[in-house]
Amino acid sequence: MKQEYYYFVSGLPNINIDDTKLPWTPEEFLAEAKTQVSENDYHLLEILHLPMDLDNLLRVLYKTNKERNMEGLYDDAFWEEYLAFLRNVIDNPEFKTPIEFAALPNFIKEIVLNALKQEEMQPLPQTELALLKKFYAWTAKSPNDFIRNWFAFDAHIRNILTAINGRKFNLPYAQYLVGEGETTEKLSKSHTADFGLGKEDELYNALTRIYEQNNILYRERGYDILRWRWIDDYNFFNYFNIDRILGYYCQLRILTRWIKSSPELGKEVFNSILSDLNNSFSFPADFNIKSTQRK
Incomplete structure (x- = not known):
């Protein structure tokens, strides 16, 4: 209830x-x-911003000239640190997730890691579509x-x-x-x-x-x-x-x-x-x- x-x-x-x-x-x-x-209910409010946060993550990842989506909750420094963490994971798969990234859904890590591992990074639209599809699949299972x-x-x-x-x-x-x-x-x-x-x-x-x-x-x-x-x-x-x-x-x-x-x-x-x-x-x-x- x-x-x-x-x-x-x-x-x-x-x-x-x-x-x-x-x-x-x-x-x-x-x-x-x-x-x-409650903390759990407040997190649901944060989820409403996740599409905009993903938009900002892609902008930082691909270093585009697009302006920051101001509806995103996380700033560029956050995403830069997140990408640095993921690059460490590539070298050391057992690298533990820092607490500041623990609230992010795991599908983000999975897809961005896949993009970073490519010898030549896949086009932005391909990564964007993969994130969107996983996002909607993830929210479809929300309690x-x-x-x-x-x-x-x-x-x-x-x-x-x-x-x-x-x-x-x-x-x-x-x-x-x-x-x-x-x-x-x-x-x-x-x-x-x-x-x-x-x-x-x-x-x-x-x-x-x-x-x-x-x-x-x-x-x-x-x-x-x-x-x-x-x-x-x-x-x-x-x-x-x-x-x-x-x-x-x-x-x-x-x-x-x-x-x-x-x-x-x-x-x-x-x-x-x-x-x-x-x-x-x-x-x-x-x-x-x-x-x-x-x-």
């Missing part, structure tokens, strides 16, 4: 996706959460319901958009799909217009409608509306447990990204998307957009 955090959850400021001001920053939220939740389902949902979005883009630009996209299952199988092999998903896959229909937007900014906003609504629906009966906190934090980070880019623009795009979606098709029941129209 999940631990209940009545005091902490009751004190969380309300947030809506069309807000133009933050009640607090993600950094402030994490600092407060660290004093309020926490929210982590398991949130990243399954994220993988579903990623796969559908990868397939749509791949087909549009005539690219061999199947190798870039993550996870297994019937949907992944259909996306990789079906030659029908809807990848064999049809009306059965509500998320596919919602994503394709958003994808038809010509403005990339509108598309990204639409995808985040879907994510926000998924969290609301998923946590409908979660009141004070860690899943409620994890969902709140995901929404806070979504809101932060849009407010940092431009709060006025974010609100304008949000309202425009709502109008377009409501006037042009019925949003799937699982992603009922009307409930986001709070005053």
